[in-house]
Amino acid sequence: MALHDLLVEICGRIGWRWDRLYRAFVDCLWPAAPEWSRLVMDRETARLISELPFPQMHAIEISGDKWREFGFASYRSLNYPEYDLCSGPYQLQCCDIILVEQVLEHVLWPNRALHNLFEKLRPGG
Structure with missing residues (x-):
């Protein structure tokens, strides 16, 4: 299982409160390019x-x-x-x-x- 998939699974089980933490973590690993x-x-x-x-x-x-x-x-x-x-x-x-x-x-x-x-x-x- 890829790290991204694992994080999605953990967030799904923990609930919406961890969504902000997850997004911050993902943004650090895979920063978005400017639109x-x-x-x-x-x-x-x-x-x-x-x-x-x-x-x-x-x-x-x-x-x-x-x-x-x-x-x-x-x-x-x-x-x-x-x-x-x-x-x-x-x-x-x-x-x-x-x-x-x-x-x-x-x-x-x-x-x-x-x-x-x-x-x-x-x-x-």
Whole structure:
């Protein structure tokens, strides 16, 4: 029996509580390669932002901090549950750009979330 199969068998017998430990162990033995779709998305996002006057822009990133060091005039990361996209805007017209990567597919009301995000943008943002 391969080590991986043995670990699967042990986790199956012990239960869900050991799933996190198992995943950490497997990740150490067989680290996952970066997802190609995320690599392309990050490259294209950086290219698009670079075409903007980003050093003068005030940015908000929803549920992440990947773009913290990009060079925006100001940057803030908002995360759930402290900030709920569907509950309303954090502040009105408080930023020039909002970065929302792979978040909207997880919210209950994406149209409401987009409306709230739009309300946060300054004119021209």
